[in-house]
Amino acid sequence: MDWYEFFEDIWDEIKDRGYYISGIALLIFLPSILGASDTPSIPILTDIYAIVGNIGLFGSTNFFLIILSLCAIWGIFAASWDILSGYTGQISFGHAIFFGLAAYVGYWTSTGFQVDPLLVGLLGTRFSLAPAVALIFSGFICALLAVCIGILALRVKGPYLALVTLVIPLIVASLFKLEIFYTLTGGDHGFPNVPDVLTPTGILDIDTLNFYIFSISVLLVSVGIMMLIAYSRYGLVFQSIREDEDAAESLGINLAFYKILAFAISAFFAGIAGGMYAQYRSIAVPSFFDTSFSFSVIIMAVIGGIGSISGGVVGAFLLTILIEILLGDIFPSSVLEGVDILAFGLLLVITLRYMPYGVARAKSDQKKAIVFGLLFALSWAIIPISNFFEFLSSISIGNIILFLAMVLITILTLPAIPVFFVSEIVGLFVLEGLMGLSLSPKALIKAKFLIYCIAGIPFAYYLPKVFKILRLRFWGVWPSVGRYEPE
Amino acid sequence: MSFLDKVIPPDLLQKEKWIILGLTIFFSLCVIFPFIVQISDSGLNFNLRLDSGIKVNIFAIQTGALYALLAIGFSLIYGVAKQLKLSLGGYFVIGAYCQFFLLETMEIVPEIRTDIDGLMFLGLVLLPILLIIVLLVFTFTLFSFRDYLLILVAPVISGGSIILIDGNLVAGFYVGLAAIIISLTGWYLELPKREIALGSFIYALSMPVLYILGFPSIYFSLMILSVVFTACVAMISDRYLLDTVRHSHISVMIVTFALALILQSIVQVVYFPQNGNNFTRFQSIDWSFPGIVPKTGITVIFGVSIPTIRLISLIFSVIAVVLLYIFIYYTKFGIALRAVSQDEEAAALVGINIRKTTALVSGVGMGLAGFAAVLTSSFSARPLWNPFMGWPVLIWAIAVVTLGGMGSLGGSIIAAFVIGYSEILVSTIDPSYSVAIPFLIVILVMIMKPEGLFGEKKEVE
Incomplete structure (x- = not known):
């Protein structure tokens, strides 16, 4: 073996x-790129963000970090749904039960119980846990509940299981709202001031950067554990249960044990996500049991890709950023309600129609189309606004790289000039003329970015194909000399 | 042996006698309970009182009938097309808002407006006229000349007479449109053509006569229009969205869920924000079963005063169930439905159009949901007017269907009454338990008998 083969393998x-690697690296270095305080600044990337960020596409740094922490929480939740439903095939339509329960358990344990008089000597008069420990504790409680539900689930299969799990959180929520449990559950309004990891006193003003670091690290650890499970022998067993229960049983797999195990693992991480969400919102309310929570996690996992743990995380990031950052500003809920739900539904239907395995497991040309479409959209949104000469006036490495990138993208998108204008005219006509929205300048840029995304992703998908056809017709096989690519 | 051959499979009756016994005991207890026990502030009183007993029973039967309407549609679709459609709630919303929209457009004063809202409204008013012309041309290709004359005369007679009597142009056009829609629906259901022609002619003659006698025939035709519209939306979406994923339960559930989200938020986005201001009646609707009875109307039966809406809703749900029964057991397409539910491949070999059958069954089921929406559109407690009112409906329908057994029509009806009775009885004692207790019953039954009370034991693929 030659010495360079080792590096080739690694490459x-x-x-x-x-x-994956670029995504994780981006997540880790993002605070520095955004120029959050107390972080080492990376010269080139910070310069680029200074130019891009001025346009106001992502809002202020703090806001963006908060949204990304939310993305991380949803990512854990979606991945936990995926390990139960995507890997094991036990479709749960009521995953919010673990989410909500964990919020309450986190509150109970971190604010403290009045301890039974017999145990005072052992534990002290009040028994409470640190919020970070309470997270894990509530995860275990959820796993315990999941074992019970899993035993139930052995009787019902497939769509019946989905229907039963759809109903269970509603029963629990209506029990939580009862008056006799008021001291335990706080009734309709639940509990305010859930103490979080960073501010144990329960003050609302959390430190954004630290919460971001905390949630991203929890995301990486828990998704890493889930991926380890999924790629281990257990994951193989789970997949075999999904594909054919009878065949799996005939191979000597203990169906009951592995189904309940899948439920417990999934519920543990869903519980951690629920506890973090309660800390993020600083409340624990019965609406955490809502069907909307169960289904938004399903939508994220489906859009990201069922049956791949990372898919749920991808879907969670895409959808949360789309809804919180883009749609939230373009269509404020005071003007137009329900646009986010419409976007959820349309995206779900379109994804299932064109990419039935989601974004993470899409064909490579579709993946590239999404990435390049987003890049096109970004550059189209930036180019009309930014002043080219401003880059040259202060020469730094970041400016030069950005300038070269923009020149490259401009050259690439020259064939797309009609697309650009059509999307601009049609999109703004629809937004401003037909729907009667009056957009603020920042919201206008976000709206343009969204419209360019809608136009840019199909464009990036069809451009190489059209280019290939033209190339074959006019120049033979040029420019890829000597390589013939059959259809 | 299919679920549709008998309402409840006879061998099940012999095998599972304890279910029948238990249900009999349950229902007799439920019927007797409100006669004997009264709830007051001091606690439970044990007296024999007739009025509260009759009232609670009628309430419970009406709730049960409504749930039966919803659950039958859900169950029928599962039985024939083997699909679990979570979009039931979305069609419920569409049905309710369609009825309301038709009602609103009748009130519009045709004034000349140049802004976009005004133009849209003018277009929507002119739509029925255009539709009538297009559909008449289309009908010409389907029927023989003698039948076509009757069908051509029907909208002219009914619409014209309504315009003459009532003076409302739009209402007349809607009544005429309903006449054509009736004949086209009959054609789609492959009923005998002569009977369709006669039926639409009888409709045309009866509308003005009934109107003079005091029957709200305009609203009746609006109801037909909105139910058929809901069914059309259901069939079109079934054809274009579910065709590729037809055989996977989970994909169907996810797609139909997304569909429900889209339908609900289309109502929310397109209908409300700007155009909502133009609607005169929207904020305070005083009429239910839109237009027929005042919301506060009260009928006295056996000395007990009962809201008229509930009575009318009860009557119409019973009529709908009976019509569905006739459709399934006594028409050509009903036979096709039963055949498909027994064996899809064999049915295809005999020459039954599977695709049309599944589309039609989803149309019928979702049309029933739309019908239920029209019936309940403004009850005091449940469905209040908002685009989210479909979700509780879906949840209740699921509870009923899982209790009664998936795909069993008779089971769904009985389970609907079980749920309705338990909900109403519990809510007379303590309203805060009225959601939890019926669901607990469902869960307990599911633990003991996972296929439901009257479901068949069958492996799910």
């Missing part, structure tokens, strides 16, 4: 996991 591994 192949890196190339295969390029999206």
